[in-house]
Amino acid sequence: MENNIRAIALDVLLKIEQNQAYSNLQLNQTLQNANIKNVDKGLLTNIVYGTIQRKNTIDFYVDQLLNKPVKKKDRWVLTLLRLSIYQMLYMDRVPDHAIIHEAVEITKQRGHQGLAGLVNGILRKLQREGTASMDKKAGEGSEKDALIYSMPQWLFERWSDQFGQEDAKKMAESNLLASSVTARVNTHLTNRQDVLKQLKEEGIVAEEGELSPEGIIIKEGYLPETEVYKRGLVTIQDESSMLVARAVDPAPGDYVLDTCAAPGGKSTHMAELMQGKGKVISLDLHAHKIDLINKQAKRLDLENIEASVLDARKVTEKFLPETFDRVLVDAPCSGFGVIRKKPDLKWSKTEEDVMRLNAIQKDILDAASKMVKQGGSLVYSTCTVDKEENKMVADWFLDNHPEFEWDPNFTERMPQNVRSYIIDGRSDLQIMPHYFNSDGFYIAAYRKKTTGGEKHA
Secondary structure: OOHHHHHHHHHHHHHHHHHOOOOHHHHHHHHOOOOOOHHHHHHHHHHHHHHHHHHHHHHHHHHHHHHOOOOOHHHOOOOOHOOOHHHHOOOOOHHHHHHHHHHHHHHHOOOOOHHHHHHHHHHHHHHHOOOOHOOOOOOOOOHHHHOOOOHHHHHHHHHHHHHHHHHHHOOOOOOOOOOOOOEEEEOOOOOHHHHHHHHOOOOOEEEEEOOOOOEHHHHHHHHHHHHHHHHHOOOOOOOHHHHHHHHHHOEEEEEOEEEOOOOOHHHHHHHOOOOOOOOEEEOOOOOOHHHHHHHHHHHHOOEEEEEEEHHHHHHOOOOOOEEEEEEEEOOOOOOOOOOOOOOOHHHHHHHHHHHHHHHHHHHHHHHHHHHHEEEEEEEEEEEOOOOOOOOOHHHHHHHHHHOOOOOOOOOHOHHHHHHHHHHOOOEEEEEEEHHHHOEEEEEEEEOOOOOHOOOOO
């Protein structure tokens, strides 16, 4: 079966490369549609994500192992070499000779004898000689670090400038680790202890999460095929992401706006915290993403979500000012906090993308702020670590909106183990991937002053 898994992995990687498909979406589609045993799904995920994560390091080796360029029509072989080299260098499960044999067999099935000989020769040379002589050509400084941690050099240098070289290395290294599968318990229907008990009965090994009272960590097993999941008792969501709804802190009966809501994780979390009472208005720019929100709400038995298509920058055209008790802007961002789950992001994004996103984030935040009632709350969040999209946007907002202030109750809504990362005098939080083995996430919480500048109790 493992030979088939490697052939499937090759197909997934080729689709990602050739169609610019998102790695997580392409992989999830394959996991759902292909006839793959649960025990092999982890292997497939590891090969696909790991090969993309280590792409520039592996290509550095491939370039030195190849004596001449591969013909354009045979370039799929480079992808096969990448996934094979990834297994040989970074996975211990299968011995090298088996990996080489399977790669050669796949080449024979898809190509010709000459290509099979090429693949066999390159992989056996790597097995025989290792990487020591090639590593000496890795350059110095950030160029070398970028290869060690499989990062675009510009991004590693950017993180070094923003956070210091040591934190940049820790973050880059953590992004090469496998991501934990975490889920949120639907407290509208059940509780965490009951879910853990039911999952155990279904053969799933799970434990309480670290950051959220609704969070669980899946240690073993495939959650989407359980009855617990199918009955809407849990939602797959990273624990860092679960902190956002806690920051918004919606109460039963509130009128809440989620401006950039798809696929609906935070909207449904807020609706659950509201115990099905009040209303969450969930917006997104694309109609097909609204379908995702509605499907989530239906599966979770939530009737207090109303989803519709709207550009968040145009909310003032649909809603009256000061309409909502609480507003969430989970803004479009570079996604540099979720590289473990979407490893292609670090190869596809550019510095220019960050600048472009900064302008969009400010526009959405500016428009959304007009929707907040006096005394109401506004939360800005992203799944990135970049200061230009996070702290700089948050500070810009306060500088340009004197009717808002930091939310003084933000710290007490956050779990004890993240409070040390909240700076005194502020109400924002940056979680890095290496803090809790979770996604990198930024959250800033504001409160709208009442008329005359009086503070709302």
